[in-house]
Amino acid sequence: MRALVIGATGNIGKVVAAALEDRGHEVVRASRSSGHAVDVTDPESIRFLFDAVGEVDAVVVALGSVPFKPVTELTRGDYAAGLTGKTLAQLEVVRQALSRVRDGGSVTLTTGVLTREPIATGAAAAAANGALEAFVPTAAAEAPRGVRVNAVSPNVLENSPHYHPLFVGQRPVADEEVGRAYVLAVEGIVSGRVIEV
Numbered sequence: 025m026r027a028l029v030i031g032a033t034g035n036i037g038k039v040v041a042a043a044l045e046d047r048g049h050e051v052v053r054a055s056r057s058s059g060h061a062v063d064v065t066d067p068e069s070i071r072f073l074f075d076a077v078g079e080v081d082a083v084v085v086a087l088g089s090v091p092f093k094p095v096t097e098l099t100r101g102d103y104a105a106g107l108t109g110k111t112l113a114q115l116e117v118v119r120q121a122l123s124r125v126r127d128g129g130s131v132t133l134t135t136g137v138l139t140r141e142p143i144a145t146g147a148a149a150a151a152a153n154g155a156l157e158a159f160v161p162t163a164a165a166e167a168p169r170g171v172r173v174n175a176v177s178p179n180v181l182e183n184s185p186h187y188h189p190l191f192v193g194q195r196p197v198a199d200e201e202v203g204r205a206y207v208l209a210v211e212g213i214v215s216g217r218v219i220e221v
């Protein structure tokens with residue numbers, strides 16, 4: 025398969041890209057500052073990316089910036105930033121990918137554990153993740169040409185120790201487990217699923 029990984033230099037994206045390459049797939053990497061250049065907060069930039077990359081069987085989005093603040097300090101602007109930087113960015117990739125990926129292909133989004141395990145300062149991230157996770161089953165049901173739509177919802181990664189102090193009592197997950205979840209989404213037959221890791 026030919027897979028486009030957007031956010032391929034990140035903690036999750038580099039794991040996904042390596043896992044797919046280990047499985048023999050061709051991986052096309054994209055982010056703002058490496059590989060194919062894209063800013064997923066800009067629909068024109070996403071359109072340009074798909075034009076530049078050409079046909080792919082799978083699109084994986086592994087990014088999303090969200091402010092972390094106590095709920096009493098979150099502003100309307102903070103929520104808007106989280107919804108723009110994580111939710112709308114990924115929704116726009118799906119919107120465009122549905123007419124771009126090959127028949128029977130897939131689109132895989134990235135959410136996170138905060139929809140099921142609250143942490144202090146995580147309210148905006150939980151809201152952004154929750155909107156994406158609610159979207160996935162309907163998008164999958166309506167997706168044309170056998171295209172599958174899933175999300176992977178990892179716990180904090182072992183490879184992201186800077187986040188560990190926030191995730192009190194959580195069990196960080198190994199790269200191997202994270203990679204396996206994305207392989208399931210890309211190579212498997214599942215659709216409409218939020219795959220928890």
Ligand SMILES: NC(=O)c1ccc[n+]([C@@H]2O[C@H](COP(=O)([O-])OP(=O)(O)OC[C@H]3O[C@@H](n4cnc5c(N)ncnc54)[C@H](OP(=O)(O)O)[C@@H]3O)[C@@H](O)[C@H]2O)c1
Nearest residue numbers: 031033034035036055056057063064087088136180181184
């Ligand atoms: N790390 C964890 O433990 C963990 C666990 C669960 C969920 N998550 C969630 O998973 C997502 C990714 O996390 P991460 O830790 O892998 O993030 P990260 O290390 O900051 O990586 C983000 C990746 O996305 C790219 N990127 C950022 N903004 C972009 C934009 N507007 N357009 C295109 N590319 C962009 C970055 O490269 P450029 O800077 O070159 O654009 C980078 O490749 C986040 O939403 C995070 O909340 C993370």
